[in-house]
Amino acid sequence: MELFHTPEQALQWADANRDRTVGLVPTMGALHEGHLSLVRQAKRDCRLCCATIFVNPTQFAEGEDLGKYPRTLDADLAGLADAGCDAVFLPTAEQIYPPGFSTYVQPPQVASGWESSSRPTHFRGVATVVLKLFHLVPTSHAFFGQKDYQQLCVIRAMSRDLNLPVQVVGCPIIRESDGLAMSSRNRYLDSDQRLRARLLSLALAQADQAIENGVHDVQALQQLMTQTLSAGTVVDAGGATATVPGIPVGGVDSIDYAVLLDADTLQPIEHLQQPFVGLIAARFGSTRLLDNRVWQPVQ
């Protein structure tokens, strides 16, 4: 596995391999099985895979966890090599944002709301760095996780709107055995928060079960997700409310959103007659976690 530290080296490598399909896997490091699944998918779809590790300062808001974001480079490189990654680009902040840098991507419409409500400049930073990475490591394909669903929508829209010659591939969410979506920030959770973090996937599973049982009212489904998250309780098959074995009493510390939206536009919906997504962001102390689930139209 080759390591590049400068944009020139990355460009040279991409140039030397321009007759092969190459898949790009952008990450911020602190890698887990979710990231490695993207590398494996890239290797299935493309001849070569290049991962990037860069904790991008422009996507963090003032007071967020940029300074304490986990950095585990040795383990990351071992995991990438093991997953069959061919090259890793590890730029510095000065290389990506040299003195005088002042040009940013205005993110597409689908960036409005949800994540942007708590992180107003987040997608401006994400879109800018992803566009730069696409230029610095020119590839035919780029792989992103559905765990960051709104981010995937933003990158797809940017690629379409700006005619970028990159096929954006969305990859399924990889979960822990209790359903918690893998995330680098899970390591911030203490043991009590970790048990309660299961409520995100549980809220989506509750909505899924209710849809199966014929509940097709959007408000009722959103309420069910909110109730599961805030009280830490579930509704059983008979409609009774019950606590969940193994989850400490009480719900998440706060909910940023728990909504059903059009799966493409992320606009609110009134019925379930188009593909739709359940999107959740909730907090445990200062740790903010995301989860989502996509459904096909219900007739």
Ligand SMILES: Nc1ncnc2c1ncn2[C@@H]1O[C@H](COP(=O)(O)OP(=O)(O)OP(=O)(O)O)[C@@H](O)[C@H]1O
């Ligand atoms: N559980 C997962 N399953 C699939 N893809 C994932 C998962 N977690 C992250 N990814 C994807 O990996 C890529 C890099 O994400 P990132 O480095 O921010 O990891 P993360 O675990 O989401 O970190 P954070 O906790 O900071 O949100 C993104 O495309 C992201 O969607």
Ligand SMILES: CC(C)(CO)[C@@H](O)C(=O)[O-]
């Ligand atoms: C896509 C990304 C690597 C851009 O910094 C980041 O937002 C992430 O890790 O999801």
Ligand code: BAL
């Ligand atoms: N996983 C998206 C990157 C971020 O939260 O900044």
